[in-house]
Amino acid sequence: MRYSVLGTTQVHRDDGTPVPLGGARLRALLGVLALRAGRAVPVGALVDEVWAGEPPADATGALQALVGRLRRAIGADAVVSAADGGGYRLAADPDDVDLHRFTRLAGEGAAALADGDPAKAQAVLDAALALWRGPALADLPDAGAESTRADTRRRTAVRDRLAALVALGRAEECLPELASARAGAPLDEPLHALSVRALRAAGRPAEALTAYEEFRTRLADRLGTDPGPELRRLYEELLSPERARDPGPEPRPVPDRGGSRTAHSPPHPGNLRARLTSFVGREDDIGALRADLRGARLVTLLGTGGAGKTRLSQEVGARTAGEYPDGVWLIELAPVDDPRNVPEALLSALGARQTVLRGAGAEELRAAELSSDDPVLRLIEHCGRGRMLLIVDNCEHVVGAAASVVERVLEGCAGVSVLATSREPLGVPGEVVRPVGPLAPGAALRLLGERGAAAVPGFVPGVDGEACAEICRRLDGLPLAIELAAARLRMLTPRQIADRLDDRFRLLTGGARTVLPRQQTLRAVVDWSWDLLDHAERTVLRRLSVFAGGCD
Incomplete structure (x- = not known):
């Protein structure tokens, strides 16, 4: 059997003969099952989606009757009862459903285009787009998010096909x-x-x-x-x-x-490194930050560990590089243990460590030695009249020292702007604070899809969309947690990951070896935050922790 949901729901036998279907409820039930082809769908989920949140009085009985009608229409073996009696499964491979087949072909076409083979890309994408007959999942009463995701993938495929034609x-x-x-x-x-x-x-x-x-x-x-x-x-x-x-x-x-x-x-001056992965979401945040930097000289990104503050700050720096003739400079404070070393960290990042030439005259020698006694003065002398952006990253554990240095630099260098990341404000006059929240659901799903495809070639979130959406939701849209979950796709399916998130601290480990140790596991992220608290703050959190689900 071949199932079509890119338009009104249809069924065709392998020889192309159409299979007559009954009313709207029957097509809705088949659409829900086809969307999750090969996987059991719980009774509750089927009832919610087929009746759009308004189930009949005897919902279970009504569903059983509807399943019976569907079996008579497409064959008794086509709809299988779950082993535990908790739902139903469409006995079909994902490729038997046009939506999943489209997703696979669109991915192959995009890969061919990226590999420099526009002829293959055009042929594959033509085949993918030919599957569409109308709006995706048109017979589902409330297809909202799934339909939107499918339409977004279709627009991307259209753009890739046009790019292939231009290349040809x-x-x-x-x-x-x-x-x-x-x-x-x-x-x-x-x-x-x-x-x-x-x-x-x-x-x-x-x-x-x-x-x-x-x-x-x-x-x-x-x-x-x-x-x-x-x-x-x-x-x-x-x-x-x-x-x-x-x-x-x-x-x-x-x-x-x-x-x-x-x-x-x-190229522009500065020390920003090329990013090795794509940047997903937060376009509104980038626009707001660029506007903030035009009106203020100190902007601080606030957010929890793993919220993506560092990556967002570097993306803003890269996109605004042309506005700073003397460069965008990244200063990483995470390795700094002693607050007294914050000025030297800035000097090192700017390439401004001072070497005094002893052949100078007496007056020049005294001036150099006086200057070298205060690293902040050397920093101000180096930045001088330059027009540059300093990205001061991970200020939270040395926030007092970072605030002091930033304030003196801003006072002494009129052309310098600072974009800082921290878990608390620096508290410097004129500071604009910009909170960094979780990723929106759509962006979180895209991030899981892109990082998942890097871990498992060919991975597409839409094939197991319910589990992937659950992963993103239960991880609160936290980019680092989602990336750690994507790395687990090498060994587990999305459903297995979603089912194990109750023990997420043991599950979400094994981040990139080249990142800071506190970003390699979810527990390390939380430990870093915990270590920054004083005794009274830890006491409050311990006492609050007994209230599962929160308290008033």
């Missing part, structure tokens, strides 16, 4: 479809960058410039931000065609969820 030299035929896609996604920066590239490739530079300017204006009006590096590079090439006369192969974009970056972006 067929830009002209893409333009009408690109214009339609842009109208439906006015803030999709990768799509607009692709459109500008296609217009340029089709010999329409004036229209490409117009498209860029319209998108730039829209971003500024709605988000208060600027286009990303790839669009800016395309704009510069359109203004100076000689720069793009022999550009070599088109740089492959590295997705960062806020506009594709390319390996050919011009």
Whole structure:
């Protein structure tokens, strides 16, 4: 049997013969089972989704009757009762359902495009998109989140297919479809960058410039931000065609969820390292932080351990690098044990450790020695009149010393701005505090999907969407915890991980070996926070811990 849910719910035998289905409830039941093909769906979940939260008086009996009708329509063996009597399962492989088959093909097409094989990408993506007949899960009374996820994957597949056509030299035929896609996604920066590239490739530079300017204006009006590096590079090439006369192969974009970056972006001063993984979500936070930095010289990101403060700060630094001629500099305070060493940590990160040349004259020698006695003065002398952004990371365990140094630098260097991360405010005059909360459900699921695919090639959250959504929800959208859960996918299925989250401190271990020890396990993250508390704070938390589920 072949099951179709990308449109109205349909069933076809292997020879293509359609199988007649009854009313709306029957199609809804089949849609719910097909969405989780091969897995048992509990009775309660079936009742909730088929009757959209308004079940009949005898819900269990009504469901049993509906299952009986479905078995008569598609075969008694097609719907299997769970061994414990707790639900029903559609006896089908995920690939027998068009939604899951689409997800697999879309992933293969994206991989082919990334590997430089646009012909294969186009063929695979054409096959994937041909499966769509209408809105996904159209017969589910409340398909909301699942339908939205499927539609998002479809838009991505459309964009990848158009990119493949442009790479194949067929830009002209893409333009009408690109214009339609842009109208439906006015803030999709990768799509607009692709459109500008296609217009340029089709010999329409004036229209490409117009498209860029319209998108730039829209971003500024709605988000208060600027286009990303790839669009800016395309704009510069359109203004100076000689720069793009022999550009070599088109740089492959590295997705960062806020506009594709390319390996050919011009370098900026500073010590920010290239990120090895994509940046997921928090586009609103990035826009807000960039606005904060335009109006304040000290902005502090506050959040719990593992909330993603460090990664967010570095992403903001990378995207604002062009606004700081003297660079964006990352100062990591996590390794600093003694608060007295905070100024030296800043000097080291800036490459400003002082070496006094003893051949100088007496006056110069005395001045150098006086300066070298105070590392903060050396820091102020080094930054001087420069225009730079300092990202001071992990201030919480030396917060007093960090606040003192930052205040003196801001007072002595008018062109310096500071973006700090901490678990409590620095308390410096003029400080703007920006809390970093959990990831939104959609972004959390994308993060699990991307990190899961790195751990297990071919992993797609939609294949086990219920378990993946439960993992993200129970981990409170905490990026580090989600990444640790994704690493466990090498050994466990999403459902097994979700079922073991009651013992999450034993489960969520084995983070990247190259990160700080306190970021390698969930317990280490919590231990770091606990160690920062004083005796009275620990006493309060111990006493609160007896109230399971909270207290008034």
